[in-house]
Amino acid sequence: MTRRGKPKQRTQQRRDERRWHHAPAPRVGVPVRVEPPRRVPIPPLPKTTLAPSPGRWLWTCRAGSEAPLYEELAWLKRAPKLLGPALVESDAPGEASPTFARSGFPVSALAASPAEAAAALPTSPLHLEAWVPDTDAANARSGEALAWSETIEALRPSGAVDTPWKAFEAGALLAQVCLWSAGQAAVGVIPARDALSLAAGGRTRMKRTGEAPSxxxxxxxxxxxxxxxxxxxxxxxxxxxxxxxxxxxxxxxxxxxxxxxxxxxxxxxxxxxxxxxxxxxxxxxxxxxxxxxxxxxxxxxxxxxxxxxxxxxxxxxxxxxxxxxxxxxxxxxxxxxxxxxxxxxxxxxxxxxxxxxxxxxxxxxxxxxxx
Ligand SMILES: C[S@@+](CC[C@H](N)C(=O)[O-])C[C@H]1O[C@@H](n2cnc3c(N)ncnc32)[C@H](O)[C@@H]1O
Structure with a gap:
């Protein structure tokens, strides 16, 4: 299976989309007249991923959804910037919860080693999540995220919260270590109860069961x-x-x-x-x-x-x-x-x-x- 699904599913999706374009509109209500905010020009994705800025929020999204996420944050006047595939940064979102963000956190420091990342984290009990953006290139470095996670855990005081759900229940923090480039991490914390997702990088993998694997x-x-x-x-x-x-x-x-x-x-x-x-x-x-x-x-x-x-x-x-x-x-x-x-x-x-x-x-x- 490819990342975008089986060829058979893609063919079915294209067939469905062709049907919508030619089908007459069903009569279900009055046409929607409201106008959305003014469109925002989207800059091109940088050729090499840019370093996140401490003091700003780092967001991750599905690869390919950077443009709508950028525009959402621009509509919210949060000064967004495209950093690279699946990564966008902005000012603090306030109450807003962007549709196209899988997860986000305020960056407190940049780290070039697990020791620097460990030093940047508070000593209070927390659940640690080290992750790479969800792109083919970054996913090839997922072993690096695991290695950073193990080293940081070993360097930290004992009393780690072992699952994000326990952190949620206890009102504890989720520590975020995003390996945005090889050997380079953005570090920060977010209360588990405020997080867009409890899963590392927002990748909430659901279990496949024998009965319903679709x-x-x-x-x-x-x-x-x-x-x-x-x-x-x-x-x-x-x-x-x-x-x-x-x-x-x-x-x-x-x-x-x-x-x-x-x-x-x-x-x-x-x-x-x-x-x-x-x-x-x-x-x-x-x-x-x-x-x-x-x-x-x-x-x-x-x-x-x-x-x-x-x-x-x-x-x-x-x-x-x-x-x-x-x-x-x-x-x-x-x-x-x-x-x-x-x-x-x-x-x-x-x-x-x-x-x-x-x-x-x-x-x-x-x-x-x-x-
Ligand atoms: C993505 S599939 C749904 C998959 C389904 N939720 C499942 O879990 O198996 C989309 C479905 O929308 C159906 N569909 C398209 N137009 C429809 C309509 N006007 N009324 C009801 N179903 C429609 C198609 O027949 C197709 O089975």
Missing amino acids: RAAMKLDEALDWYGVSPGKGDVCVDLGSAPGGWTRRLVERGAKVLSVDPAHLAPDVRAHPKVKHVQQSAFDFAPDGPVDWLFCDMAWRPLEVAQLLGKWARRRWAAQLVANLKLPMKDKLPVLFRVRHTLEGAGWARVRMRQLYHDRDEVTVTARLA
């Missing part, structure tokens, strides 16, 4: 992990764009009942499950018999039209909670996301959060609950 299922697991709540026994879920059934399977495994809506076929084991009802039609034509607990959506369709459909669900109060994965194959993702947020909030979805999670490709995960 990327789709891992996307859902990561989304629910990030949301912090998940459907349980007796909850009724609607899953729009559900075929071949990875999300639906995961939801019934959690004890929920699922109305699985997709014109395409479900995998035989999912279709035959007693808690699954396959509604073989377009999500744009579907209406539930009554309100449900959760709306899930992973439809391969144009994001603004999907947002209008999700907006209809909020206006009619058809679902209490939302988890959606929006497809963003277009170059200019940010103006689209701006309109998506406006559509969802205007329709009555509250606490709308958006993030390009680790298992998302040209996609973002959206969660919300009914106002």
Whole structure:
């Protein structure tokens, strides 16, 4: 498998995208009229990765998402700078939580050895995360991150917090050591409870199980992990764009009942499950018999039209909670996301959060609950 997925999946994605371009828009609501902030010129990525600046924030993102992350930070007036593949720096973000950042921290020092990194960290108990940016070139240096981590741990006073979840529960710090170049690290700390992600470099790897090994299922697991709540026994879920059934399977495994809506076929084991009802039609034509607990959506369709459909669900109060994965194959993702947020909030979805999670490709995960 390549980093961008199996050739068969890529072909399917291209086929889906071709269908959107030629299909007429479904009638789901009024057109969105709001205008996003003025576009920002994006400078080219530097040929060699630049050193982060102590006193500023260092962000890491999916390789290829530097431009939307830069523009988001520019819209927030945080003076962003592209440092290199998967790395952007900016002024402190305040309350903002950029959609295209996987993780970020304030850089307190630069270190050219594990000893310098250890000396730059506070002596209080903390969980240490040493990582490389998620690019092919940097991933080849992941052994270096492991070696730095072991040496720093050995140099530090005892009492390390052994998992990031324990650091979260204890209100402790996550120490960040980003090896932005060979032998060169940016060092800082962030309270675990304020971190965008508890995983090193924001790479929240979900476990593959024998039963449901699809990327789709891992996307859902990561989304629910990030949301912090998940459907349980007796909850009724609607899953729009559900075929071949990875999300639906995961939801019934959690004890929920699922109305699985997709014109395409479900995998035989999912279709035959007693808690699954396959509604073989377009999500744009579907209406539930009554309100449900959760709306899930992973439809391969144009994001603004999907947002209008999700907006209809909020206006009619058809679902209490939302988890959606929006497809963003277009170059200019940010103006689209701006309109998506406006559509969802205007329709009555509250606490709308958006993030390009680790298992998302040209996609973002959206969660919300009914106002
Ligand atoms: C990425 S796949 C979904 C994968 C699924 N979540 C899983 O876990 O197996 C996208 C799905 O969107 C479906 N889709 C596209 N347009 C749709 C529509 N108008 N209504 C319902 N489903 C649609 C496609 O048929 C396809 O099965």
